[in-house]
Amino acid sequence: MAPPAQSQRSPSPSQPSGKGEVSDLKMQLRQLAGSRAPGTDDTKRELFKKVISYMTIGIDVSSVFSEMVMCSATSDIVLKKMCYLYVGNYAKHNPDLALLTINFLQRDCKDEDPMIRGLALRSLCSLGVANLVEYLVGPLGNGLKDGNSYVRMVAAVGVLKLYHISPSTCVDADFPALLKHLMLKDKDAQVVANCLTSLQEIWTLEASKSEEAAREREALLSKPVIYYFLNRIKEFNEWAQCIVLELVSKYVPSDSDEIFDIMNLLEDRLQHANGAVVLSTIKVFLHMTLSMTDVHQQVYERIKAPLLTLVSSGSPEQSYAVLSHLHLLVMRAPFIFSSDYKHFYCQYNEPFYVKKLKLEMLTAVANESNTYEIVTELCEYVANVDIPMARESIRAVGKIALQQYDVNAIVDRLLQFLEMEKEHVTAETLVLVKDLLRKYPQWSHDCIAVVGNISSKNVQEPKAKAALIWMLGEYAQDMQDSPYILESLIENWDEEHSAEVRLHLLTAVMKCFLRRPPETQKALGAALAAGIADFHQDVHDRALFYYRLLQYDVTVAERIVNPPKQAVSVFADTQSSEIKDRIFDEFNSLSVVYQKPSYMFTDKEYRGPFAFSEELGNLSIGTEPADNVVAAQGVEANDKDLLLSTSEKEESQGYGNNGSAYNAPSYNASTTGASQSSLDLVSLDQPSAVHTTTSFAIDELLGLGMPAAPGPAPLPSALLLNAKATIDPNAFQQKWRQLPVSLSQDISIDPRGVAAMTNPQALPQHMQGHSIHCIASGGQAPNFKFFFFAQKAEESSVYLVECIINSSSCKVQLKIKADDQSTSQAFSELFQSALSKFVLP
């Protein structure tokens, strides 16, 4: 691929102007190939350097392959290395030419210099050409028995490389057994470590195929092997220690004595200069003591100092990785770190991502004894030049306020922020004051006095404006000018771009009206009129709803819009404790840095143990059909966005208002009856379903028979599917792994429908008309594979389908997994009827 644009504008001086230079090089190399004149090596070296530098820039120099090989007969080791580098880069794409190199590489494998033997063996194994593996077995076997540890070390990794090119060759040559022998016997620690990494990978991959490999993999975690490694741990270099420690962390000791022995043995690893070793050790400690609560606590105490030192000692990048882990631990056991809060103070010139982590830790460790200092420190950041940082700091202050009992001082501080007259500070603080009032209504008096002084003109951000309006409505009695401020806001209705604010405005003016009718009547009328004329569906609906509600009965309206509220005691946590535990299990891995368990981000495990994920990965080659699906969905996208945004808002704001105003729609639903609400759903679906069918008509393949029939209507059973269900591939994959197969069926297709099967790419679109969505597809004639997804209309219960179609034999294999297994039969019928319509329109 081309390097980024800048580099093209300023090419490096060594960049050749065109192809001419490469062919020129080819000529020169050819002349040198047979020459034995003194000084040839120096000339060669210059030429080789040029070739490699072209290669580095990204110019294809594979055309000089044969000349390079011809020139490779040399005793100069630098020349050899450059040649190995070159060969390793191009052999894979030129397997025929690679055969040329085998000869000289094999010869070098027998060189008397161990360094050359090692390098040659490494290059030989790195060629990566499948039909040359036969030439690899011999040198590798010799390499493993070589007298020099450097060669054995290279050979141990070479076996793994061979395994990745051709697993059967590697296993047939009995290399795993040889490696195991070396691993347990070799006196060189690096050889042992390399054997371990190779064996771990080979046996993990083999385990699915052979029971013996699975047993061997288990045996790595057996007591004698683990003890063997532990006893030699000091011989290993720092990186190998990490690998061994990773292995040990998987070991399950039989009793607590054993745990203490291991921890005593490893304790000094915590003082290692390499942070990776320290972190691996910490992982071992944490995992081993998980079931021993007291000791686990002590472990936290013990690892605290090394972690804090690591944070302050290394480069910013290292600090970040350590901080991520520290963050995890602090979140799990904040009380242990509460006396070390000063370590989480932010430095002025730290990058924002570091400061953010630190702020979260400061919030977590705040308790009665240190809150004052922490909040004082946070207030310093609010005056910071850095706006995102100031915002985060205010949020942190708010969070601390919400988790503390004594919020007296904090509320004062927050109110001081409002007096700073900086827009972003005011905005952020308003949102917080709102949350605070929901938890501590007793503070309303003090807060309202200050909030009342804020001119609504100075608040522009939707979230802040919404918060301010909420307070105006909620505390209409206490705020003298509330009706008039609201009135002026309503006058500018058309300039208010955020639907969220307009929604809040409607509710606030309702509340205000119910408390101070004479003053608000005019404003309410204006608001309802503007709301009903609003182009935004939700605003329109709500205005209409309020209007009818008032028409129906004002006391009912009072009960719905302005019921007595209870203070919120606990705000919902964003991350479930289950997920936090998962991340903790994956300590010292990327999960911690991303703050997600690995299944949420490793969508495609590289050579991973899950067969399914590989399948899905391969299947996604069918990107084109996927694009089509996206395009088809695009029609609905607008509708869907609208719907989604409402429901989301209601979730987040629902408890925001303590279930007052925003519960109104559901109240509505329950009065009119469930049947009607589901009818509503259908009628809502209709237009989009018609839409999709018309777009399908272009495909000429499908045709639902009656274009007017809405998608879900023709379903034979009571099972209704959500036409707009969505799921992201990761979530699908995770679900697929979790759920058992609830139904597995083989069905035959009517042979008359084979014609339709010649173009299975249209199947996803067809199924979508039946509210069954394709998530991945692929394959080549005659075998095609699809993964489908569907969701029940009223609930979140989902169905996952794997569908393998053989178009020549007209057979279809179905595998259905479902949240609600009892309905999977019904779903299967539905699926099959949809499929049969595809085959025979």
Place this chain on the structure above:
Amino acid sequence: MLQCIFLLSDSGEVMLEKQLTGHQVDRSICAWFWDQILTQGDSLKLVPVIASPTHYLFQVVREGITFLACTQVEMPPLMAIEFLCRVADVLSDYLDGLNEDLIKDNFVIVYEILDEMIDNGFPLTTEPNILREMIAPPNLVSKVLSVVTGNSSNMSNTLPGATSSCVPWRKTDLKHTSNEVYVDLVEEMDATISRDGTLVKCEIYGEVQVNSHLSGLPDLTLLFANPSILNDVRFHPCVRLRPWEANQILSFVPPDGQFKLMSYRVKKLKNTPIYVKPQLTSDLGTCRISVLVGIRNDPGKAIDSVTVQFRLPPCVVSSDLSSNHGAVNVLADKTCSWTIGRFPKDKAPSMSGTLVLETGVERLHVFPTFQVAFRIMGVALSGLKIDKLELLNLPSRPYKGFRALTRAGEFQVRS
């Protein structure tokens, strides 16, 4: 397990590509990565560990060069980052610095080094002493040598002795004509001082750096007069941990050359050697600023290289600053630096002036943080003292040298 390492120049050009496994990582990942940097505006603002659509990327930036590593499998992030840092250290050690030209001129050496440092994605040898024996650095001496002897190989023909030595960081038969060892205490003081002059946080991060040129297999013992003040310590692999745990004695067989023997932290210090008192008062669109700097606790040695740096708030349109000692510079990005150097004997340095604020801004709401730098030769401010250094197993009496140095780390004063 890493799959590929790229070295990128400060314009995003791929200077070097080292594939580590059979899985070839396409170069386009670099273009994607560079786009990310451009959207962030600054490579330092990008999180060191990021996920691209196809790979997980680790990046470390040194002297404008980005070391980018890719992987598709779960692995300890710190291992990858530590390794990249080590690569950067080794390269800058080898090439005597780190910049685009040096890497491009010596790319063959860089390839050779990477080849020995990592195999199939697992780090191998990262000890600079050992690498040096496998691949000779491209220094002047070896260049002269190659011209004179006609042997232009920069490779040693033998494998490093250390691979067979029982002390992996040292080869067996070292010989030096003059036996000497230098021990340096280098400390950095991190402090945060609040508006009212109270010390919010003050601690010292220190390192014991040793430069050893000793023959044979010497055994060294280093004793501190007051080891109890150390809060947390971290050692080079050569240090034997038992004697430290038992008696706080550092016993070790040193690698040859310069290395970091140990690092430590001393918490909760009560005093800083200098004070910085900024004062800002603003009214009617102008702001008066004055900064006083002076010695608070005389460390007994001269304090030099004193500078005070801060960034003018964005709402400042122009500034007029002057000082009674040293030079004041305001750069285009509103960074203001006041270079004081040594403290004058007769007066306390002060800087004062006025800042003009944007129209409409009456008073200053954001206040700058002042970053202070200084250096004190001959003193370790933590109070750590070396008691004695004993050397065993040496053919002749060696020369021993001790030094100490304290400089400001993150020394910040708020206003």
